[in-house]
Amino acid sequence: MAPVKRLLSLGSLLTALCLVRLYPQWSINESFLATFLASSSFVLTVWAAWKVLLYPKIFSPLRHLPEPQGNSLFMGQFAAISNEPTGKPQQEWVNAIPNEGLIRYLNVFNEERLLVTNPKALAEVLVTKNYDFIKPSLVRDGLGRLLGIGILLAEGEEHKTQRKHLMPAFAYRHVKDLYPVFWSKASEMVKAIMPTTQVNGADAADVATAPAIEIGGWTSRATLDIIGSAGMGYDFGAIQDPNTELNVTYRKVLFPSRQAKLLGLLSLFLPMWLVRAIPIARNQEIPAAARTIRKNCRQLLEHQKRKLETKEEESGRDIISVALSSGGFTEDNLVDQMMTFLAAGHETTATAMIWAVHCLCTHPRYQTRLREEIRANLPSIDTTTPITGEALDRLPFLTAVCNEVLRLHPPVTLTFRQAAKNTSICGQYVPKGTKIVVCTSAVNHSKELWGPDASEFNPERWLGPGKMNTGGASSNYAFLTFLHGPRSCIGQAFAKAEFAVLVAGLAGRFEMELEDKVSEIKIRTGITARPLHGLNVRMRAVEGW
Numbered sequence: 001m002a003p004v005k006r007l008l009s010l011g012s013l014l015t016a017l018c019l020v021r022l023y024p025q026w027s028i029n030e031s032f033l034a035t036f037l038a039s040s041s042f043v044l045t046v047w048a049a050w051k052v053l054l055y056p057k058i059f060s061p062l063r064h065l066p067e068p069q070g071n072s073l074f075m076g077q078f079a080a081i082s083n084e085p086t087g088k089p090q091q092e093w094v095n096a097i098p099n100e101g102l103i104r105y106l107n108v109f110n111e112e113r114l115l116v117t118n119p120k121a122l123a124e125v126l127v128t129k130n131y132d133f134i135k136p137s138l139v140r141d142g143l144g145r146l147l148g149i150g151i152l153l154a155e156g157e158e159h160k161t162q163r164k165h166l167m168p169a170f171a172y173r174h175v176k177d178l179y180p181v182f183w184s185k186a187s188e189m190v191k192a193i194m195p196t197t198q199v200n201g202a203d204a205a206d207v208a209t210a211p212a213i214e215i216g217g218w219t220s221r222a223t224l225d226i227i228g229s230a231g232m233g234y235d236f237g238a239i240q241d242p243n244t245e246l247n248v249t250y251r252k253v254l255f256p257s258r259q260a261k262l263l264g265l266l267s268l269f270l271p272m273w274l275v276r277a278i279p280i281a282r283n284q285e286i287p288a289a290a291r292t293i294r295k296n297c298r299q300l301l302e303h304q305k306r307k308l309e310t311k312e313e314e315s316g317r318d319i320i321s322v323a324l325s326s327g328g329f330t331e332d333n334l335v336d337q338m339m340t341f342l343a344a345g346h347e348t349t350a351t352a353m354i355w356a357v358h359c360l361c362t363h364p365r366y367q368t369r370l371r372e373e374i375r376a377n378l379p380s381i382d383t384t385t386p387i388t389g390e391a392l393d394r395l396p397f398l399t400a401v402c403n404e405v406l407r408l409h410p411p412v413t414l415t416f417r418q419a420a421k422n423t424s425i426c427g428q429y430v431p432k433g434t435k436i437v438v439c440t441s442a443v444n445h446s447k448e449l450w451g452p453d454a455s456e457f458n459p460e461r462w463l464g465p466g467k468m469n470t471g472g473a474s475s476n477y478a479f480l481t482f483l484h485g486p487r488s489c490i491g492q493a494f495a496k497a498e499f500a501v502l503v504a505g506l507a508g509r510f511e512m513e514l515e516d517k518v519s520e521i522k523i524r525t526g527i528t529a530r531p532l533h534g535l536n537v538r539m540r541a542v543e544g545w
Contacts, residue, residue, distance in 0.1 A: 015039040056110040061429050065104040065114075066097050076106025082265075085523035087413030087441040090115055094442040095454075101426045113435045114425070117442070119449075119477035121426050125417060125436060126477075127485035129425075131156060133417035133436050141272050142264075143527075145290050146253060147343050148336030151490060159486070165328030166337065166490055169319040172389075175493045178230045178318075180386035182498050185229065186505030187381045188239050189222040197510070197539045207540040212515035214534040219353035219502070221247060223346040226498055231341050232300045233307065233318035246296055246342070253289040254347055254527060261525070297338040301331065319494075341491070343527075348411040349495050349502075351528040354535050355409035356402070356503050358521070359457045361514045361537060366401065366459060367507060373397045374508035375545045381505050392500050400462035402500050403471060403479075407450075408457055410481040411528040413441040440480045441529075449478035510539040 028034040052074055057063065068077055068089075080089045094117050097103055101121030102114050116125050125133050134155050144153055151162045168174070196213050197204065204210035221238035224247055228236040238247040259282035267275045276283055304320050320338060323329060329337065360367040373395055379385035392398065417436040424430055447454045450461075450473055461471045471479065482489040489495065506512075515536040522532040 015043070052109045056106060056112055060112060061431065062104050062112055062114065062434070065102050065428070066099045067104045067106070068093050068097060071106055071110075074110065075108055076110050078108050081107065085413075086525045086529060087439050088523075090414065090437065090439040090442040091445050094439070095445070095447050102428055107435075111435065113437050114430065115437045115439060115442070116425070117446070119475040122438070122443070122477045122480070122484070124425050125438060126483055126487060129423060130485050130487055132420055132423045134420045136416050136418040136435065138267060138272065139416055142267070145286055146293065146339070148294070148339035150333075150336040150338075150340030152340045152344055161328070162333075162337070163486065163490060165326045166319075166323055168326065169322035170490050170492075170494055172493060174319075174322060175497055176389045178494070179389055179392075179497060179501065181230045182226060182501035183381075183387045183505075185222055185226045185239070186502050188225075189218060189502070190381050190505050190509050192239050193218055193510075193539065194541060197541060203543075204538075204540045207511045207513050207538050210538040210540045212536040212538050215357050215537050216350065216354050216530060216534050217242065219350040220251070220346065222502060223350040223353070223498070224250070224342075226349075227342055227345040229318070230494070230498075231319045231345060232338060233304050233321055234300050245292060249289045249292045250343065250347070253285060254343070255524070293339055293342065294335060297335045297342070298331075300338065301334055345491060345495070347528055349499055351411040351530050352406060352409070352499055353502055353506075354530060355411075356405045356499075357506065357512060357537055358514070358531075358535055359405055359408070360401075360507060361512050363457055364513070366457075367512065370397055370401055370503075370507050371511075371542065374504050378504060378508065380545050381509055387501070389497065392497070392504070395504070396463060396468065397459065398500055398504055399468065400459040402496065402503055403462050404457060404459040405503075406481045406496075406499075407444045407471065407479055408455075409529070410440040410444055413529045414439040415483070438480070438483070440483075443478065443480040446478065449473050449475065508545055509541055511542050512537050512539050514538075 028038055068080075070080075071077060072079060077089065093103055093105070093115065099117055101116065101118040103117060105113055105115060107113055116122055135153060140149075140153050140155075147153060151159065151166060154162050193213065197210050199209065199211065218239075221242055224238045225236050228234050228238075236244055236246055238244050242248075259280050263275055263278070263280075263282055266278070301320065301324075304318070304324060308321060308324060319341065320334065323334060323337065360370065377395055378387055378391060415438050417438065419430050419432050419434045419436065422429070422432050425436075430436075443449065445454045450471070453461075462468060464472075470476065473479065477484060482492040482495075515538055521535075523529050524532040
């Protein structure tokens with residue numbers, strides 16, 4: 001965009017000079033400034049007509065691809081996209097529009113976007129040509145302030161190097177050592193929740209009379225503590241104290257306000273430097289939060305370096321200790337990685353936990369079946385007996401429930417890419433700069449890939465011979481929650497283990513039902529797809545475990 005703006009400005013400047021010097025009768029009062037402004041207006045109008053109307057509708061090489069109906073003349077599908085939860089329109093298009101791997105849709109000012117829909121196209125974007133498709137600068141600059149330029153946002157050779165040095169920290173031999181940490185934190189969360197579920201100091205007689213609690217706050221605090229203990233070697237204590245500095249900071253910036261939504265909308269039209277200069281509170285909150293998070297990460301890094309130098313007992317198991325020992329990172333880059341793991345690592349799993357509770361509440365038969373399996377195979381969460389990965393592997397229904405929740409409700413519903421050069425997808429020419437949309441929720445809900453019950457919660461699809469890892473889908477690209485290829489989630493094994501342990505703790509101890517069983521849940525638009533007003537749940541401790 002910047003080179004185009006410079007060319008337009010230069011063209012207007014040269015036009016004004018030529019008219020004033022060579023053809024003054026065609027200039028405006030022989031004034032350079034007036035002629036330049038008029039020339040600029042004319043050039044901008046012609047460019048806008050080309051960009052918004054002529055190119056996408058008449059000349060684009062992508063114009064023949066299938067697309068949704070009902071485009072606005074100037075704004076494409078923007079109304080549908082902005083009025084629905086993130087990923088919802090794309091989810092509907094995948095199942096309604098016949099296509100061969102690509103659907104074109106128009107966004108603000110008819111900017112073209114390509115929605116990738118089938119395994120072949122996904123394989124090219126995510127694996128075989130993955131470095132042809134990079135994160136757009138708007139995404140990188142926006143998220144980078146909170147997450148740092150860690151492995152999530154790095155590109156090209158920088159990304160390859162970071163992933164190479166971080167992979168050992170996420171190897172199974174390290175993750176399996178973290179199960180006791182996960183179980184300890186699940187136990188701490190359950191015990192902290194227990195008093196809030198009681199009536200006059202005693203367990204409720206039945207779940208319908210139990211007090212309702214907002215479960216999302218608890219899951220966020222638990223996962224923040226887990227990423228602190230297992231990822232950084234430090235317990236933030238958020239389960240016991242919701243007012244810890246990091247928890248308060250993340251709750252403020254990860255839950256988008258009206259100002260955040262306004263700035264996000266303006267960033268589609270205006271340069272980022274101008275959007276950030278607007279004097280509103282949100283533009284002060286983000287830099288302040290980034291400074292707080294970076295300060296905490298630097299302190300944690302120094303703490304871990306001292307532990308490694310003094311060879312303290314139990315040091316070296318957490319992710320950052322392993323990364324430090326690799327010698328492949330500068331101190332600043334390690335801080336960036338820590339910022340990425342803290343924000344992305346705890347918010348996504350906390351969101352998945354909310355949806356796990358929702359699914360179990362709306363399907364009490366599955367909730368009871370899961371509780372029975374957990375109690376028959378795992379020690380009581382009140383004991384100090386640790387659990388292992390092997391113990392959880394012996395719980396097929398727990399694995400099925402967790403996989404189905406992650407399929408039906410992926411915490412991150414879509415991700416963007418941009419063609420870094422002229423390339424192709426499934427033989428279709430894709431010009432440099434084209435925005436590519438990989439919509440996790442659309443693929444995970446594809447009836448072509450998952451069958452007619454694709455949008456239903458059915459953990460039994462993961463049970464039976466050959467289904468434990470596929471859910472019965474014919475392609476591994478049908479399950480897109482962690483993406484695939486070199487840009488897939490490096491912490492997938494960590495996240496799935498942590499998620500399963502937390503689900504086991506909650507479902508093993510409590511009977512749960514929604515406080516409001518009637519109203520449709522509205523989903524807020526943000527980094528993750530959470531219920532807009534939280535999830536209020538009645539919980540009753542079930543005796544015998």
